[in-house]
Amino acid sequence: xxxxxxxxxxxxxxxxxxxxxxxxxxxxxxxxxxxxxxxxxxxxxxxxxxxxxxxxxxxxxxxxxxxxxxxxxxxxxxxxxxxxxxxxxxxxxxxxxxxxxxxxxxxxxxxxxxxxx
Amino acid sequence: xxxxxxxxxxxxxxxxxxxxxxxxxxxxxxxxxxxxxxxxxxxxxxxxxxxxxxxxxxxxxxxxxxxxxxxxxxxxxxxxxxxxxxxxxxxxxxxxxxxxxxxxxxxxxxxxxxxxxxxxxxxxxxxxxxxxxxxxxxxxxxxxxxxxxxxxxxxxxxxxxxxxxxxxxxxxxxxxxxxxxxxxxxxxxxxxxxxxxxxxxxxxxxxxxxxxxxxxxxxxxxxxxxxxxxxxxxxxxxxxxxxxxxxxxxxxxxxxxxxxxxx
Numbered sequence: 001x002x003x004x005x006x007x008x009x010x011x012x013x014x015x016x017x018x019x020x021x022x023x024x025x026x027x028x029x030x031x032x033x034x035x036x037x038x039x040x041x042x043x044x045x046x047x048x049x050x051x052x053x054x055x056x057x058x059x060x061x062x063x064x065x066x067x068x069x070x071x072x073x074x075x076x077x078x079x080x081x082x083x084x085x086x087x088x089x090x091x092x093x094x095x096x097x098x099x100x101x102x103x104x105x106x107x108x109x110x111x112x113x114x115x116x117x
Numbered sequence: 118x119x120x121x122x123x124x125x126x127x128x129x130x131x132x133x134x135x136x137x138x139x140x141x142x143x144x145x146x147x148x149x150x151x152x153x154x155x156x157x158x159x160x161x162x163x164x165x166x167x168x169x170x171x172x173x174x175x176x177x178x179x180x181x182x183x184x185x186x187x188x189x190x191x192x193x194x195x196x197x198x199x200x201x202x203x204x205x206x207x208x209x210x211x212x213x214x215x216x217x218x219x220x221x222x223x224x225x226x227x228x229x230x231x232x233x234x235x236x237x238x239x240x241x242x243x244x245x246x247x248x249x250x251x252x253x254x255x256x257x258x259x260x261x262x263x264x265x266x267x268x269x270x271x272x273x274x275x276x277x278x279x280x281x282x283x284x285x286x287x288x289x290x291x292x293x294x295x296x297x298x299x300x301x302x303x304x305x306x307x308x309x310x311x312x313x314x315x316x317x318x319x320x321x322x323x324x325x326x327x328x329x330x331x332x333x334x335x336x337x338x339x340x341x342x343x344x345x346x347x348x349x350x351x352x353x354x355x356x357x358x359x360x361x362x363x364x365x366x367x368x369x370x371x372x373x374x375x376x377x378x379x380x
Contacts, residue, residue, distance in 0.1 A: 004215055006195050043325055086318055087318055100312050100315045
């Protein structure tokens with residue numbers, strides 16, 4: 001199944017990359033509205049990917065336990081706090097490596113201090 | 118062709134399309150393919166350092182999530198798109214279905230359509246297999262370096278692009294393999310899997326450049342959290358779609374406000 005994903009995603013991604021490189025001349029560039037929308041894809045998609053990973057309760061998604069107590073637990077949990085620290089590092093250093101290192105250290109440290117979930 | 122232009126195209130290898138003479142050395146001849154390639158490689162050198170941890174994770178996290186070393190390398194060679202690879206790894210570890218994984222990967226990689234459109238006018242003269250190579254090697258960094266260079270200078274484009282893009286490919290493959298091999302040696306208490314969301318976070322922060330992108334991220338993240346239990350990873354898709362919508366709305370609202378203030 002993984003290889004199926006690899007193959008289809010590979011062909012699809014190549015098509016995306018090749019799209020306008022080969023089509024320019026037949027299509028007059030991307031329509032303006034689509035271009036405006038594309039600008040927000042990184043922020044929206046990355047946030048949708050990332051935020052749930054940092055708000056976890058008892059090792060699972062927050063939405064699975066929709067109580068006030070678990071919301072509080074999620075926002076005070078080691079993953080969220082490590083994420084805030086890592087975000088600050090990302091903002092200041094603009095370095096992926098620093099963000100990863102600090103984030104991992106923060107998580108390990110916080111879990112050690114407060115116990116893993 | 119004038120004598121000057123034909124002299125210029127003797128070692129250019131570009132078919133004399135860029136006929137302007139650009140005095141790059143004391144021979145007053147355009148740099149060769151190799152020279153422009155090196156120029157691209159020099160431009161990308163500082164960027165490759167940042168790619169290394171990302172590539173190591175692409176290898177290590179894949180194995181950690183249950184993929185084989187071959188599958189990890191396969192992702193890196195066939196798809197060659199880091200953010201989507203990491204998303205795939207995370208989804209596959211959660212036993213998401215194949216269509217969801219592929220769909221998510223393609224949504225994440227959609228930004229490359231923008232790169233394709235933006236680079237296309239600069240590389241119109243490149244044909245066939247070479248153009249396919251350009252497409253295959255397209256990454257955020259290769260794009261960013263090339264498009265800025267092409268806009269500002271008369272560099273020979275295909276060699277420069279390849280000089281910037283090829284090292285990234287090589288480093289990516291090497292680091293994936295290294296990650297696969299070294300990933301097994303990572304100790305139990307080290308939550309290497311957490312490096313995946315951290316990497317995305319590191320990419321997300323600079324993507325938030327103004328209020329509209331902030332809105333896109335806030336809504337995208339918020340919706341994804343709330344909808345996290347929906348099947349088929351619909352929460353992710355819903356977050357992405359609503360996030361993009363929020364960004365567009367914020368942008369139009371801010372535009373309108375700007376116009377009202379001016380008039």
